[in-house]
Amino acid sequence: MFRGIKNVKISNIIIFMGVFSILLTSIVGFLGFNNMQKINNNVKSMYNQNLMPISDIGGIKSEFLKIRLDATNAARSTSYSSEYASNIKNYDNSIKGYLKNFIGSGLDSNENASISSFNSNYEEYLNLWTELNSALKTGGKIAETKINRFAELGDIIDKSLTALRDYETKKAQVVMGSSDSIYSSSNKAFIIVLIFAIFISTFICAAVVKIIKSSSREIIENLESVANCDFTVKVDSTPKNEFGIMSSSLEKTIINISNMINDIRSKFDHIDSKSHDLASVAEEMTSSSANVSISIQETAKGTSEQSQNLLDINNAIDKFSHELDKVVESINSIDDNSKGITNLANNSGTNMETLLSSVDNLSSSFNEFITKISTLEQDVNRINEITDLINNIADQTNLLALNAAIEAQRAGESGRGFAVVAEEIRTLAEQSKTSSENIGILIKDIVNNMGNMLDSSNLMNKELDGQTNVINITITSFKNIIQKIGEVIPKIEVANMSAMNINEKKMSIVSSIESSSAVSQEIASASEEIAASAEEMSLSAKSVGETSETLSVMTKKMHEDLTKFKVIEA
Secondary structure, eight states, rough: HHHHHHHOOOOHHHHHHHHHHHHHHHHHHHHHOOOOOEEEEEHIIIIIIHHHHHHHHEEEEEEEHHHHHHHHHHOOSSSSHHHHHHHHHHHHHHHHHHHHHHTTTTHHHHHHHHHHHHHHHHHHHHHHHHHHHHHHHHHHOHHHHHHHHHHHHHHHHHHHHHHHHHHHHHHHHHHHHHHHHHHHHHHHHHHHHHHHHHHHHHHHHHHHHHHHHHHHHHHHHHHHHHHTTBBBOOOOOOOOSHHHHHHHHHHHHHHHHHHHHHHHHHHHHHHHHHHHHHHOOHHHHHHHHHHHHHHHHHHHHHHHHHHHHEEEEEEEEHHHHHHHHHHHHHHHHHHHHHHHHHHHHHHHHEEEEEEEHHHHHHHHHHHHHHHHHHHHHHHHHHHHHHHHHHHHHHHHHHHHHHHHHHHHHHHHHGGGGHHHHHHHHHHHHHHHHHHHHHHHHHHHHHHHHHHHHHHHHHEEEEEEEHHHHHHHHHHHHHHHHHHHHHHHHHHHHHHHHHHHHHHHHHHHHHHHHHHHHHHHHHHHHHHHHHHHHHHHHHHHHHHHHHHHHHHHHHHHHHHHHHTTSSOOOO
């Protein structure tokens, strides 16, 4: 059986287990839901058709017992009380309510018969109570037979209610038995399904474990053989499951590696023979390149010395050329600066003469300004005298106004208008005096400022005189400078022409030396490159020889290592 399962893929077995689990879960769920629904329906039926009717019957029985007690108490009472009749009426209403609920729950034939018997007996009982209550109310007597019938009906009604309650209890027990039967059958079904699931799962798990163990053991043994360099192992790739696919891939890998090792062996043999040939060629190249290198090094040495001498000469001429360039530049700069100085001196002389004329004009303007300030001081003094006169007039006017006011008071009522005019005149006189005093203060400030201005003007006039003398001296100096510069400029021009001729000849010498030096440097560098190439060629030839020997040793070692592998011969 396990051999047949061995060809089944593990993924398919897992899918089957998943589908099988879903199927079993669905069956268990369906059975559970169906049986739980049946039990729920039985519980509802027990509640609506058994428990509630039993509760209604209990209520009817309890209310009827109260009626019997009140009726008995009313019959035994020495005096009539309407309270008993009222209570019995309320109990009767409660019984009718319970009876209505009981009938509404749905009745079978036995229940209908019991209810019909109860209704007839209960109606007769209430009628006897009505007669008894009327007799008690009027103080009359009731026949003994009716009293006995009243008690007999009470017992009959109580027994019928008890029998009806017992009947409902039996019905509830029947429903309870049905629920117990459903519960037992559900447990049996669950146990059967569980045992079946455990059996199938155990069988599948055992099959999967056996397949994995046997297949993995074979693959591990094959891998250990390959790890021990044995590629002649036989791999069983007949199974169709995942391990069979892995074994098939391993078989292909072993065959490919065996072919590669065989191919590498043959190539190593070829490489070994070629490495010996390469070693002999490298020895010949080494001897030839050594001779070439010696000859080229001697040639490069002589060329390098000649190039070095030309470079020294070139460097000396370069230094002389740089110094000469600096001299030429300096002479040109001096020539340009001297011409510029001449122009600046001429312009400065003209500007100094203009400045001297401006200073003279400024001096004459300051003299006129000082004269005007002196005249202004005299005018201010006159204004001061006028303000003093105004103050005196104001004092006199004030005195006259005071006298006029005194005279107006003496005149009495007729002099009142004159007193007002005198008061206004006195006010105007005081205001004039105040204004003149303010004017006097301002004039004093103006006089002080004018004095300061006169002092400053005198100082500035002295400074202008000094500046005029300095400017005259400067003008004379500029004229002498211009004369001397005019004598120097022709000499500078002659020196500049000579320096330019020397610079031109220097350039041709430097160009010739640079050309010779460049040729020598090129020859020297070419010789050095050839010598370096010869040395590198010699080193490369040695390296090739060494490499070929190393390669030969390595190929022999690799060939020996490859012989450790057991492969399928092609």
